[in-house]
Amino acid sequence: MNLKTAEVEKSSHLDYFNIAISVDCVIFGYDKKELEILLIKSDLKEFEGMWSLLGDLIKPNEDIESAPYRVLKERTGLEDVYLEQVHTFGSLNRHPSGRVITTAYYSLIDINHHKLQLTHNEVHWHKVGDIKKLAFDHKLILDTCLQRLRQQVMEKPVIFNLLPEKFSLRELQDLYQAILGIQLDRRNFRKKIALKEWLVDLDEMEDNVPHRPGKLYKVKLDLKPKSAKKKKKLIAFVS
Template structure:
């Protein structure tokens, strides 16, 4: 008993052949933003167990494929995009999560500008869905979506990744709408603007919105160069 426990895959090669029976997949939570709502790109599952339920976009990782590569392949096949923000979030491996056998799935989220996306392979009802309207989904995909959304909530506070969801030129109103949609909370308009302007990373483009049904707002873009050049700040402790 003792000796069985101490032999393992990091130290020995004995008796492990029986364990090469798992399949590995990737699932992509592809987030977009329009109509002031956080959206996610989904298809309908054909598996009889999940008939008519919404599923994330995912696929088996091929034998000669890296995990990230598989995730980018799935994204490219459906959106035509490959140069997008993507982050591995968490791996889900509940024993019976997939009816085909033990399928462990590595979940990624990516952030795309919906305007740049031309959906491809429209089978299985490929559509954007409002995240807040989703309840039941196929497999453990609701749990995966929730986990990725939580990670996104944390990350937009400390990294300028949210801009991947916006047009290159945006108004402060659009930026606040984005943050409110992601964080699922209302933010004080004055504090929000003060905070962003004080970071001194938005470039005033001296342009205004066009064709809007309200008073046109000033347009900005995020200064990624300046952000990259800035020495990584020690953000301080707070909880």
């Protein structure tokens, strides 16, 4: 965008700056074989009693990419997680109090392992499957982020934030099934996961299961931070 300084000054605080910008975080968790999402009670009278995503206005002195990390930190105490921008929503009337454009990010955290400091007592986990309606256009945002998560789940090792350090293949498969909302064949699933080479066999066994215990695995260390594997499709097209 081209914008002369003079133009900015002329229009400043008149028209164009009458739009606020926020980020909203779709924070997925996982518990008891169900995909969950962290929500907060809306404090707008228009949406009284309804739940909404965790979000905040972007501060004038922060990068847009920093904002969702800050929100996540403030709301849950968590840092150092995978966060990805998904889409920017800016319908005219999406916010009843004024013009607010919001950029949505998604994130995945382990509900049980990281104990959240849920200082706001109006912040709670909800089963994604149960959510029919949210404040603002947050249901649309959730759906968009869930769709993105489902796309990425086989391409990148993103979901290991949802599991404890050590996990069995059954636990991993249960997680995939919760995210994708479908049942998977165990043998084919294991083959596919093996191909990815994301896991390290720990030579340990599950414990405290009322049946034959399975082997335990962990994620390969070098995958933990982040990894981009975008070129796959392209390479597949080279002949």
